[in-house]
Amino acid sequence: MCILSRLFGSILPGALALSLACGAGGGSTGSGTPAAPPEPSISSFSANPATVSAGETTQLAAVFANGTGVIQPGSLAVTTGVPVRVSPTTATSYLLTVTNPAGKVATQGVTVAVIHPPKITFFGASPTAVLPGEAVQLNASFENGSGVISPGDLAMSSGVPLTVFPAESTTYALTVSAPGGLTDQKRADVLVTQLTPRVGITSIEPTASPVGAHVNLFGWGFLGTTSAKINGVPVQTFSVVQDYQLDLLVPPNASSGIIEVAIPAGITRSTNALFIVPQIELPPYPGLWQTWWTVGARMDLTGSGFLGTSSVTFVGPSGSTAPGRYSATYSVQDANRLSVLVPSVGVFGNYVLQITLPGGITATSKEFVIWYP
Numbered sequence: 001m002c003i004l005s006r007l008f009g010s011i012l013p014g015a016l017a018l019s020l021a022c023g024a025g026g027g028s029t030g031s032g033t034p035a036a037p038p039e040p041s042i043s044s045f046s047a048n049p050a051t052v053s054a055g056e057t058t059q060l061a062a063v064f065a066n067g068t069g070v071i072q073p074g075s076l077a078v079t080t081g082v083p084v085r086v087s088p089t090t091a092t093s094y095l096l097t098v099t100n101p102a103g104k105v106a107t108q109g110v111t112v113a114v115i116h117p118p119k120i121t122f123f124g125a126s127p128t129a130v131l132p133g134e135a136v137q138l139n140a141s142f143e144n145g146s147g148v149i150s151p152g153d154l155a156m157s158s159g160v161p162l163t164v165f166p167a168e169s170t171t172y173a174l175t176v177s178a179p180g181g182l183t184d185q186k187r188a189d190v191l192v193t194q195l196t197p198r199v200g201i202t203s204i205e206p207t208a209s210p211v212g213a214h215v216n217l218f219g220w221g222f223l224g225t226t227s228a229k230i231n232g233v234p235v236q237t238f239s240v241v242q243d244y245q246l247d248l249l250v251p252p253n254a255s256s257g258i259i260e261v262a263i264p265a266g267i268t269r270s271t272n273a274l275f276i277v278p279q280i281e282l283p284p285y286p287g288l289w290q291t292w293w294t295v296g297a298r299m300d301l302t303g304s305g306f307l308g309t310s311s312v313t314f315v316g317p318s319g320s321t322a323p324g325r326y327s328a329t330y331s332v333q334d335a336n337r338l339s340v341l342v343p344s345v346g347v348f349g350n351y352v353l354q355i356t357l358p359g360g361i362t363a364t365s366k367e368f369v370i371w372y373p
């Protein structure tokens with residue numbers, strides 16, 4: 001049409017004006033300005049499923065037009081109609097942004113809920129053997145859910161003991177439930193006997209302890225206890241909690257060994273030993289201005305629980321990808337004093353000292369510096 005207007009412009013002047021109006025083609029305005037690109041639009045943006053367990057995968061699906069799509073967080077490029085897989089570990093809000101060539105944007109968001117599965121780290125009964133109707137404490141530690149104990153449908157809180165009075169031998173089940181039907185379960189057995197249990201010590205809790213801490217003995221016949229010893233060392237402080245429970249305070253000079261208790265029925269001894277966990281106090285550095293130990297120097301350690309030491313090892317230097325372990329010559333003076341010679345180490349730096357006792361009990365000191373002589 002524009003070409004024809006030019007051919008007949010002398011005859012039809014108005015046609016020339018028409019050619020000027022459309023001279024740049026159908027995609028322009030009368031002033032010659034390019035037409036704006038269409039606005040970006042989002043028809044839908046969704047997650048399937050919208051709720052997952054931590055680390056599980058969900059698909060983000062988007063339908064949009066007139067632009068390029070990006071999902072945050074993660075700067076994930078997305079094509080309309082093509083799902084993108086994500087695996088959130090916590091509840092996450094995803095934002096889809098569609099941008100056209102002119103920089104105009106359209107946005108839409110979706111949130112994925114994340115369920116953390118329940119986890120029971122401990123569930124137990126104390127004591128585990130009673131007479132009918134006697135008290136039993138159920139203890140539990142769990143997270144990410146609410147706890148219920150059966151039989152009885154008893155609500156249980158993590159870290160809060162629950163007392164029950166079984167009339168017969170019972171298996172208690174703790175079930176911790178979370179949204180979405182996720183559960184975890186552990187069981188604890190309690191033996192109820194009609195006969196009087198064997199008098200004496202049946203168990204120690206805990207089986208390893210530092211000096212100055214409390215240890216509980218379980219069994220029967222503790223009412224009237226007159227004395228107690230740990231590996232021959234008298235216990236100065238003890239108390240009868242119940243006829244089946246005796247509380248001891250581990251004395252300062254105790255060492256690993258059998259526990260002996262004098263009860264009205266006679267002397268009762270534990271079947272297993274109580275292991276004393278050493279506590280290490282490093283001596284000051286040997287010189288007024290010297291802030292390191294040299295190879296061959298003597299370190300006089302103080303603390304507790306040194307009797308029965310089976311090895312002393314220097315470990316380091318700290319920060320190394322493969323710290324060395326260097327056995328040391330040592331001498332146990334008594335339960336509270338131990339002397340050790342600094343061994344020849346592979347490289348100077350910060351080290352720790354480890355003491356090992358029977359039963360695999362170990363203790364580690366604070367860091368100190370070793371330097372060559």
